[in-house]
Amino acid sequence: KAGVTQTPRYLIKTRGQQVTLSCSPISGHRSVSWYQQTPGQGLQFLFEYFSETQRNKGNFPGRFSGRQFSNSRSEMNVSTLELGDSALYLCASSSESSVDTQYFGPGTRLTVL
């Protein structure tokens, strides 16, 4: 079974721009969560989607948003990028029967200049 895939793997943007990241979960997994990882703050939860609905949300500003499609693929969007948004963005998926066990993708490395 293929793992979680994320595209693109690397991205360079400038302040003020917006960016969209994509995540394809493991086949059959309907829950997709997004995390931000930085050296200073570690891994922090952004939000979680299940069956196209946001089910849980972390403590991030409204510039961070996401959505999930009917095939469970998910995207997250960051608008008006700031230097502090430079991070590794990780997507994780889990099955309905074991929502606590999350499997991560390789991440998208975002650099904001």
Next chain:
Amino acid sequence: QKEVEQDPGPLSVPEGAIVSLNCTYSNSAFQYFMWYRQYSRKGPELLMYTYSSGNKEDGRFTAQVDKSSKYITLFIRDSQPSDSATYLCADNQAGTALIFGKGTTLSVSS
């Protein structure tokens, strides 16, 4: 948000050593704990998970939860250079949101 704390290390050990990685949590409610391993430039990989107090073993890895002291420990026996990575403990305190420690970096030298 409740915290999960880890000593960041780095922790350096020789090949074959027994490694003990610790994590503490603050929420006293019954919880579900996980250990992830993350290699450089990779996403976290699930190693082990456990619901209850006591030990859970998987090959060279043992996860131990002590609810009385709020300690979570991952033991690695016969450590190998390939075990060199950052180890993250996580707690499922918020439903489907995992609360992570900042990770402990382990280096195993041959």
